[in-house]
Amino acid sequence: MIEAFGLTKVFKDKKRGEIKAVDNVSFACRPGQIYGLLGANGAGKTTTLRLLATLLKPTSGNAVVGGFDITREPERVRRSVGFLAASTALYGRLTARETVGYFGRLNGLDHGQIKQRLQALADVLEMHEFLDQRCDKLSTGMKQKVSIARTLIHDPAIIIFDEPTIGLDVIAARALLAFIRECKKQGRTIIYSTHVMSEVEKLCDVVGIVHSGKLLAEGTVSELCSKFGETNIEEVFVKVVGGSR
Amino acid sequence: MSWMNVATIYAKELKDTLRDRRAVLSMIIIPTFIMPALIFGLGRIGAKVTNKAYEEVPAVMIIDGQDSPSVTDAIKTYKRVRVVPTTDDWRDKISDKKIRAAVSVPRGFEAALQNETASCINIYTYRGEMKSSIAADELDRFFRDLREKTVAARLTQRSLPATLLKPFDIKRENVAAPEKVGGNLVGGFLPYLVIILSLTGAMYPAMDLTAGEKERGTMEMLLCTPASRTEIVIGKFLMVLTGSVSAIVLSLVSMGTSFMLVGGSFGGAISGGSQNLKGLLPTLDLLGIGGMMLMILPVAVSFSAIVFTISLFAKSYKEAQTYVTPLIFAVIMPAAIGMMPGIELDARMALAPILGLSLVCKEMLSGVWHWQFIGLVFASYCVYAAIALVLAVRMFKREDVIFRT
Numbered sequence: 303m304i305e306a307f308g309l310t311k312v313f314k315d316k317k318r319g320e321i322k323a324v325d326n327v328s329f330a331c332r333p334g335q336i337y338g339l340l341g342a343n344g345a346g347k348t349t350t351l352r353l354l355a356t357l358l359k360p361t362s363g364n365a366v367v368g369g370f371d372i373t374r375e376p377e378r379v380r381r382s383v384g385f386l387a388a389s390t391a392l393y394g395r396l397t398a399r400e401t402v403g404y405f406g407r408l409n410g411l412d413h414g415q416i417k418q419r420l421q422a423l424a425d426v427l428e429m430h431e432f433l434d435q436r437c438d439k440l441s442t443g444m445k446q447k448v449s450i451a452r453t454l455i456h457d458p459a460i461i462i463f464d465e466p467t468i469g470l471d472v473i474a475a476r477a478l479l480a481f482i483r484e485c486k487k488q489g490r491t492i493i494y495s496t497h498v499m500s501e502v503e504k505l506c507d508v509v510g511i512v513h514s515g516k517l518l519a520e521g522t523v524s525e526l527c528s529k530f531g532e533t534n535i536e537e538v539f540v541k542v543v544g545g546s547r
Numbered sequence: 548m549s550w551m552n553v554a555t556i557y558a559k560e561l562k563d564t565l566r567d568r569r570a571v572l573s574m575i576i577i578p579t580f581i582m583p584a585l586i587f588g589l590g591r592i593g594a595k596v597t598n599k600a601y602e603e604v605p606a607v608m609i610i611d612g613q614d615s616p617s618v619t620d621a622i623k624t625y626k627r628v629r630v631v632p633t634t635d636d637w638r639d640k641i642s643d644k645k646i647r648a649a650v651s652v653p654r655g656f657e658a659a660l661q662n663e664t665a666s667c668i669n670i671y672t673y674r675g676e677m678k679s680s681i682a683a684d685e686l687d688r689f690f691r692d693l694r695e696k697t698v699a700a701r702l703t704q705r706s707l708p709a710t711l712l713k714p715f716d717i718k719r720e721n722v723a724a725p726e727k728v729g730g731n732l733v734g735g736f737l738p739y740l741v742i743i744l745s746l747t748g749a750m751y752p753a754m755d756l757t758a759g760e761k762e763r764g765t766m767e768m769l770l771c772t773p774a775s776r777t778e779i780v781i782g783k784f785l786m787v788l789t790g791s792v793s794a795i796v797l798s799l800v801s802m803g804t805s806f807m808l809v810g811g812s813f814g815g816a817i818s819g820g821s822q823n824l825k826g827l828l829p830t831l832d833l834l835g836i837g838g839m840m841l842m843i844l845p846v847a848v849s850f851s852a853i854v855f856t857i858s859l860f861a862k863s864y865k866e867a868q869t870y871v872t873p874l875i876f877a878v879i880m881p882a883a884i885g886m887m888p889g890i891e892l893d894a895r896m897a898l899a900p901i902l903g904l905s906l907v908c909k910e911m912l913s914g915v916w917h918w919q920f921i922g923l924v925f926a927s928y929c930v931y932a933a934i935a936l937v938l939a940v941r942m943f944k945r946e947d948v949i950f951r952t
Contacts, residue, residue, distance in 0.1 A: 313947070357770050358946050377773045385771040391764035395566040396559070407555045408772040452768065 304331040304354060304460060304491055308363035311349050311515075323349040325515035326363065331491050331508070333459070336482065338506030339495040340539060346515035347495040348387070351464050354493065355385045368460050368491075381409060384453035387464035394438030398429060398448045401437055402455050409456035416455065423451040427481075443474040450481060460491045467501065479505055499536040509535065513543045548781075552774040556782025564752055564786060573751040574790045578744055578798035583805045586740075597677075604629045605647035605682030608637045610671075612652030618693070619652060627685045641673050647682035648672050650690075660697055724914065735886035738839060738908035740802075741795050742882045742901060743875070745847040746854070748794025750871055753787045753854040758867035766949065780855075780943045784936065787855050791847040799836070835912040842908055842921070845928035850878075852935030856942045859949075885909060897923050904928065 311324040324346045331337035339347045352358045354365055356376035365372045368382035393401055399420065406416035424430050427447045432440055437448060446466075453461065463482065467475040482505060486492055494506060502509050503523055511519045511526075519526060519542045523535050532538045564570045607628045612619045623630045631646060640646045651669040653659075659666040670686050673679035698712055721728065760766045769779060854871050861867035878901055884890060885905025892906040897920040907924045910917060942948055 352950075355771055357767065358950070377775060380771060381773040383771070385768070387767065389764050390768045393559075393563055393765055394763070395563050400559075400562070404555065404559050405768075405772060408552060408769075408774050410773065 303333060303369070304329075304337070304365065304367050304493060306330070306350075306354065306363070306365040309350065309353055309360050309365055310362040311346075311353055311358060312361040322515050324353060324360075327512070327515070327517045328363075329510050329517060329520060331493055333491045334486060334489045335507045336486050336492040336494055336505055338502045338509040339493065339512055340497065340499070340502050340509050340535070341495075341512035342497055342543065345497075345512045347497075347512055348389075348464055349515075350512070351385070351387075351462050351493065351495055354379075355383055355462055356380055357385075381456070382459050384456070384458035384461040385464070386449055386453040386461070386466050388466055388468035389464070390449065392437040392440075392445055392448055392452070395436060397434050397436055398440070398444075398451070399433045401448060402451045405452045406455040411456060419455050419457065420451070423454060426484075427451060442470065443477075446470060446474055446478060450478070454485075458490070461485055461493075463492065463494045465496055466494075467496070467498065499534070499539060503535050511539055511542045518542050548775065548778055552778040553782045553785070556769075556774065556779055557785045560752075560756060560783055560786035561789065564755070564790070567755065570751050570755060570790070574748055574793055575797060578748065578794040579801045582740070582744070582798055583801045586802070587805055600678050600681055603678065603681075605678060605685065606631045606645070607682055607686060608633045608640070608646055608649040610637065610649055610651040610669075611654060612656065614655060615652050615657040618657060621693070622650070622686075622689060625685075625689050628682060628689075638671070641671060641679065644673070644676070644678070647676075647679045648686060650686045663701070735888070735905075735909050737799075737836075737912060738905045739882045739886045740798065741839065741843055741908070742846065742878060742905060744794040744798050745791045745843055746850045746874060746878050749787050749791035749847070749851040749854050750874075752790040753851065754858045754861075754864055754867040754871060756783045756786060757855060757859040758861040759864045761861075761949070762863040770949065776944045777940055780940045784851060784855055784939060787851040788847060791851050792844075795840070795843060795847065799840075835908075835914055838911040838916075838921070839908040842904060842911070842925055842928075845925065845932045846904060848932035849928055849935050852932065852939045856935065856939045859939070859942050881905065892917060892920055894920070894923070898927065 307328050309324050309327045310322065313321045313323055315321055327346075327350055329337065339350060341347045349358065353360050354367055354372065356372050356379050359373065367379045370378040370382065372379050393404075396404070402420055402423070403416050406419065411419065420433075424433060427450060429444075429447050429451060432444050437445060440448065461482075466478055470478065479501065482492060482494065494501075496502060506523070508520065508522060509526060510517050519529070519538070521529065526535065526538045527533060530538045530541050532541060564574070604626070605628055607622075607630055609619050609622060609630055610633060622628065634640065637646065637649045641649060649671040651671070653666050653668070656666050656668075668690050670683050672683040699709060702709055702711060760769070770776075774782075854874065857870045857874070858867040861870055881899065881901035882905050885902050886909075890896070890902075890906065892903075892910055896906055897903040903920070903924050907917070907920055911921070
């Protein structure tokens with residue numbers, strides 16, 4: 303379960319002064335649900351996700367992730383969260399097995415647990431043939447699988463995806479979306495940030511439209527469409543974001 | 548704090564670094580092979596050039612001296628110079644290195660010798676040019692010998708003893724222990740080398756593990772793990788320190804081995820080719836080498852933490868290089884001053900950054916233990932190391948630094 307209460311993040315910039323990257327954002331995501339954060343580039347999606355993953359500290363507001371307070375128990379939060387972003391990369395000089403094992407150890411798993419989890423993930427993601435290859439020798443699709451395995455090695459109850467399909471071809475992107483649906487079936491709490499409207503329509507149970515750091519609208523795709531009198535989420539998005547300008 | 552996480556991060560960084568050709572080059576290949584090869588190669592070349600210069604019989608000209616044929620003939624038969632026919636442009640020829648020196652025998656020189664009146668021999672050289680200097684030394688030696696013979700003849704003629712003008716001899720004898728002599732000669736150089744290596748050994752891993760990781764986009768996923776920022780800093784910092792220490796140890800071991808195998812060429816080079824110092828290293832105070840290693844540890848910690856902190860601030864590896872490279876010059880200057888002869892250790896010098904350390908190490912290598920200065924330098928570097936490490940941790944906790952893009 304994720305519950306955010308008035309999350310706010312202000313950055314100080316010498317040239318531009320104070321920048322409110324996240325402005326009083328509140329939402330909730332239940333286990334077995336995919337919450338989509340929809341917004342243009344620079345809307346504040348990544349900052350919101352980084353706050354939830356405790357990479358950044360909120361200027362004000364708070365959130366409870368997996369039952370842990372993000373400001374007081376950041377390490378426990380990170381232990382219960384898997385974070386996958388398109389911007390993150392892999393250690394090119396380590397093999398896929400070494401990379402996943404490293405993150406398993408940092409998440410407190412012992413050798414036996416890592417072996418067991420890696421076997422299970424490699425079966426599901428069809429990774430066996432490249433497990434012992436260095437990451438810098440892998441294709442984009444293979445790297446994506448290693449990233450997923452790295453994110454899930456500690457079997458987190460909560461998974462945060464930050465624009466994970468950027469740079470992937472159609473096949474790899476479809477496989478990833480299918481995998482996310484599978485995670486949902488397993489009862490995990492999933493936050494999915496994107497600016498791709500079609501992904502939101504296909505995947506998300508609840509959508510939050512973010513613009514200039516603010517959560518401007520929230521609901522299921524059908525709720526949002528009926529509320530704004532539109533037939534698809536793209537039109538809703540344009541209406542919501544355009545109306546705020 | 549979980550030391551298990553620290554060990555996990557350190558082990559991963561070590562494995563990752565050892566698979567990186569650039570890191571292996573800066574941490575292992577350069578200190579083990581390139582540095583000693585460079586030093587011994589330069590030493591060998593220097594010794595060869597010097598020996599060749601001494602072997603060459605320099606061409607000289609005699610200016611005037613037509614009325615002193617026995618002196619000019621004696622110079623012509625002197626085997627250590629080669630007299631070439633005199634030309635009017637002898638000054639240009641010295642400048643153009645066509646001849647090495649010229650000697651002016653004044654008019655009436657031989658007559659003056661016989662009349663026992665004073666006269667002056669002028670030797671013309673190209674100052675700072677080694678071969679010219681050798682030629683001048685040979686001419687100088689010839690005329691000193693002639694002067695001594697003349698004085699001896701005059702004393703004999705007057706039935707006076709030779710001791711009249713030479714009442715006593717002056718001899719020099721070394722009383723310092725071999726390790727002190729070795730320490731004095733090499734002691735200035737070794738700390739310089741070790742100080743520089745402790746910095747350069749730390750540089751590559753520091754930049755790669757901070758700015759490099761930020762640039763590659765792997766830092767964010769590490770920050771997502773339950774490992775605390777302090778654990779991550781310490782794990783990474785230990786790798787940087789490993790780079791620094793391994794560069795020093797590998798270099799010393801490699802140089803020690805090289806000294807024992809081919810020490811002569813280096814010894815010849817530092818003593819200007821006049822003395823073979825083969826086997827010099829074994830005569831260094833081994834306790835001094837141990838002391839130097841101990842002294843260098845807080846310095847390696849300080850350097851590692853400083854380059855780590857600076858690199859962390861950079862957005863990219865290239866930017867980190869721009870920030871870190873000037874550090875080399877800041878360290879080389881005082882370290883090189885410590886290598887100079889005549890610089891003595893005192894309380895003021897001991898507190899000078901890098902220079903104090905260099906001088907203390909130099910003394911320790913000579914077997915001189917000024918405990919008050921050793922304590923002062925060691926304590927100050929422990930404080931610097933602690934401050935630098937705290938700064939590194941603080942820097943790592945700053946969001947504007949970690950997510951600076």
